[in-house]
Amino acid sequence: MRYFLTILILLLGLNVAAYADDKHFLSVTGTGQVTTQPDTVSLTVGTETEAETAEAARNANADIMQATMRAIHSLKLSHLTLQTSGYYVYPRTKYQDKKQVKYYQATNSLTVKLEEPDSEKLALDAGRILDAALSVGANTTSGP
Amino acid sequence: MSQNTKAQQEAFKLAVQQAKDTAHTIADAAGVKLTGISGIDTFQQGVAYRPHPMMKAAGAMMADAAPTPIESGDQEVTSTVTMRFEFEN
Numbered sequence: 001m002r003y004f005l006t007i008l009i010l011l012l013g014l015n016v017a018a019y020a021d022d023k024h025f026l027s028v029t030g031t032g033q034v035t036t037q038p039d040t041v042s043l044t045v046g047t048e049t050e051a052e053t054a055e056a057a058r059n060a061n062a063d064i065m066q067a068t069m070r071a072i073h074s075l076k077l078s079h080l081t082l083q084t085s086g087y088y089v090y091p092r093t094k095y096q097d098k099k100q101v102k103y104y105q106a107t108n109s110l111t112v113k114l115e116e117p118d119s120e121k122l123a124l125d126a127g128r129i130l131d132a133a134l135s136v137g138a139n140t141t142s143g144p
Numbered sequence: 145m146s147q148n149t150k151a152q153q154e155a156f157k158l159a160v161q162q163a164k165d166t167a168h169t170i171a172d173a174a175g176v177k178l179t180g181i182s183g184i185d186t187f188q189q190g191v192a193y194r195p196h197p198m199m200k201a202a203g204a205m206m207a208d209a210a211p212t213p214i215e216s217g218d219q220e221v222t223s224t225v226t227m228r229f230e231f232e233n
Contacts (some may be wrong), residue, residue, distance in 0.1 A: 017201070024232065024233070025182065025228050025231070026164045026170060027226060027228045028166045028167045028227055029224060030166060030225050031158075031163070031223070031224045032158025032160075032164025032222070033158070033223075034154045034155040034220075035194075035220050036147045036148065036150070036219050036221065037145070037218060038148075038216050038219055039146060039147040040147075040148075041214075092194070123214040124211075125213045128211065130212045131211055141163045144214065
């Protein structure tokens with residue numbers, strides 16, 4: 001039993017030291033653990049389009065992103081925030097029939113944050129957001 | 145205040161309470177008297193995500209477009225403090 005107690009005290013980080021000013025110290029570590037259910041979710045939905053020109057890639061992308069935002073807003077969720085988290089247009093090359101073909105790729109990502117105290121409804125709404133976005137042409141998602 | 149922040153604060157309260165209880169237990173056992181606190185260190189609190197056990201079979205598998213299922217699970221917030229107590233014999 002004494003052996004056990006010694007080990008326990010060592011584990012607790014007990015550390016007794018006497019200092020020059022004649023004060024004595026006892027150092028103790030405490031740990032607290034709390035379990036909660038999440039009340040916020042952050043998702044990223046986006047659209048990636050390809051076309052022969054930068055403008056065509058941009059146009060196709062803008063159409064889908066507009067529809068995506070409309071679809072998410074139409075869910076009428078409260079405490080919802082949308083923020084564009086990345087927009088890129090890049091020239092790319094691919095090989096087709098052994099020939100180098102240049103094209104453009106436009107990528108637009110939207111970060112969707114939702115707050116909802118009921119964690120079951122939060123999870124349900126997160127799924128609805130992903131489904132709404134994908135159903136109108138969004139083709140990239142990440143999170144939660 | 146988010147649920148997470150509240151949980152972190154609650155975890156800190158529990159951690160401090162545990163450290164105080166332990167210190168008092170040790171002081172009592174050693175026959176010394178705690179006279180004050182001379183330092184408190186806090187440690188990076190972690191958040192662990194714990195899945196819920198699967199209670200029911202996923203329904204609506206027959207529909208051609210079942211909604212994307214998201215399971216929220218639980219969050220476990222842990223806080224740790226080290227407290228330095230002064231004592232006298």
